[in-house]
Amino acid sequence: MAEKQNQIKNSTSSLPRFDDFLLNLQTNNYSQETIYNYERDLDVFIRFLTESRFEFEQITKTTILNYKAYLISRDRKTAKEKLSEKKLGSYSINRMLSSLRSYLRFLIEMDYNVPVPPESVKLMKTEKKHPQVAELPELIKLIEAPNQFEKNKLVILRNRAILEVLFSTGMRISEVTNLKRNQIDNSGRIFIMGKGKKERFVYLTQRAYEHLQSYLKTRSDSLPYLFIPYSGLNNPKRDKKISPNYLQERIKRYREYLGINVPTSAHSLRHGFATY
Helix, strand or coil, rough: HHHHHCCCCHHHCCCCCCCHHHHHHHCCCCHHHHHHHHHHHEEEEEEEHHHHHHCCCCCHHHHHHHHHHHHHHHCCEECCCCCCCCCCCHHHHHHHHHHHHHHHHHHHCCCCCCCHHHHHHHCCCCCCCCCCCCCHHHHHHCCCCHHHHHHHHHHHHHHHHHHHHHHHHHCCCHHCCCCCCEEEECCCEEECCCCHCEEEEEEEEHHHHHHHHHHCCCCCCCCCCCCCCCCHHHHCCCCCCCCCCHHHHHHHHHHHHHCCCCCCCCCHHHHHHHCC
């Protein structure tokens, strides 16, 4: 670590109170690796100022914009004085900008007159990573998995109905496990109280409705919840319902049985609903 820090000491020494900044990180129990990352990130900023022939005291908001453009381009130099071979991703750029922002905030805490406020260092928008979704044939196999892998007929009908409801409506797993019989009407419309107590309706496909009815025909109990566990049915409690953890575990198990490599959870079924 000492060798790493010595490699960039000369560059960063031109930043005002930089040693105090590093000392502040040390006294706040930052790891040596984290401190080195701050030093390396700020070294890139110093190289930018040197190439642009700017002194720290001459920095303006336009300078910050130019620095962001410098980080995005392939013309920037790395900490080892080499031209970059590839573009930085938005997360790496934001880390460098955050390091500069932290340094400016430290200077203000030390009553140093900074040329630009830390808030002028705006972070980039990051690319939203969309979750991988299994192909439609794989999703269909997953939905039909209870027929293949469950032995208890009641469990087969119940779990198949659950997966059909999840895929056809895009409901959250907690919403499905909390469903009560009186939330569904004869047309296949489901009344839901969602997040923030917002009311909405979702509609079952004909296929999902038929599987749900096949399951409900096996129910002779008067329990209010739509999907109930079959162990401990003699328990007099009326708040029996399957748990979200059980459903997540069964979906994971079905995926393993089917050899589906794409992570396929109840959430991905919802995403599949939106995709297909």
